[in-house]
Amino acid sequence: MQIRCTGAPATAANVAHVRLATWNVNSIKARLPRLLDWLRTAAPDIVCLQETKTGEFPAEPVGELGYESAAHGDGRWNGVAVLSRVGLTDVTLGFSGEPGFPDPSSPPEARAVGVTCDGLRLWSVYVPNGRTPLDPHYIYKLGWLAALRDAMAQEITLHPRLVLCGDFNVAPTDADVWDPAVFVGSTHVTLEEREALGQLRALGLHDVVPRPLKGPNPFTYWDYRAGMFHKDMGMRIDLVYASDAVAKGTTDAYIDRDARKGTAPSDHAPIVLDIDI
């Protein structure tokens, strides 16, 4: 974070700038070369990562670029992390009341990590997929989101500058999928899932919709198959939910679709926010 000293009177407070990103990398191991390249060019101060898919986070190579890291991983699936070059403290792995699978009392999976970076409280989350509305994983997804809501209700009272971001595996509206008709009867678009997002927003969190760099759709995910990216047949399922203070200070938010191109991309693109505080 850079501090711009204007020399103005004390009533005009100095403005701190931070560039924040969130990106489902679909394996940090497979994506490490692209992540490192992207860190150099996009120059984010803080990066929330999802689907790292490892218990052994590559702290050293990202450290060489100046980033501290906090990682929560459990092996083959899931895994979340945060990188920061503006400080990284108060790391919380998972949240109070977080359910597991198959039973809520099962050990929680590695799907949430909370950190504090230079006055911002951040949560990087990877919400359960749900598979289908008739699958036990769907009940798990709804229970996980309800527990997340309760945890964030506490967090926002403690941290007015709160950002909850990551892969929510829910498209907030029909405009957030390339063809709503295709998704009838599927997970990610049901009323219950969308109401769960509404419960998060009811806490005072704002859906910061990023601008696409091409075309009208703010999609963040495109299936690898059948040239979906090239036809812009995607979904907006990666979300940034920001408290008032953070949302009001956001000067830009965009989807870095270039990161979805080329050799060995993730199936998700990063969202980048520029924030003045």
Added chain:
DNA sequence: ATGCCTTATTTCATAAGA
């Protein structure tokens, strides 16, 4: 053009993704 699926693992087959 951006180009028609990818990942990790119980690895030459499977489960999972959304």
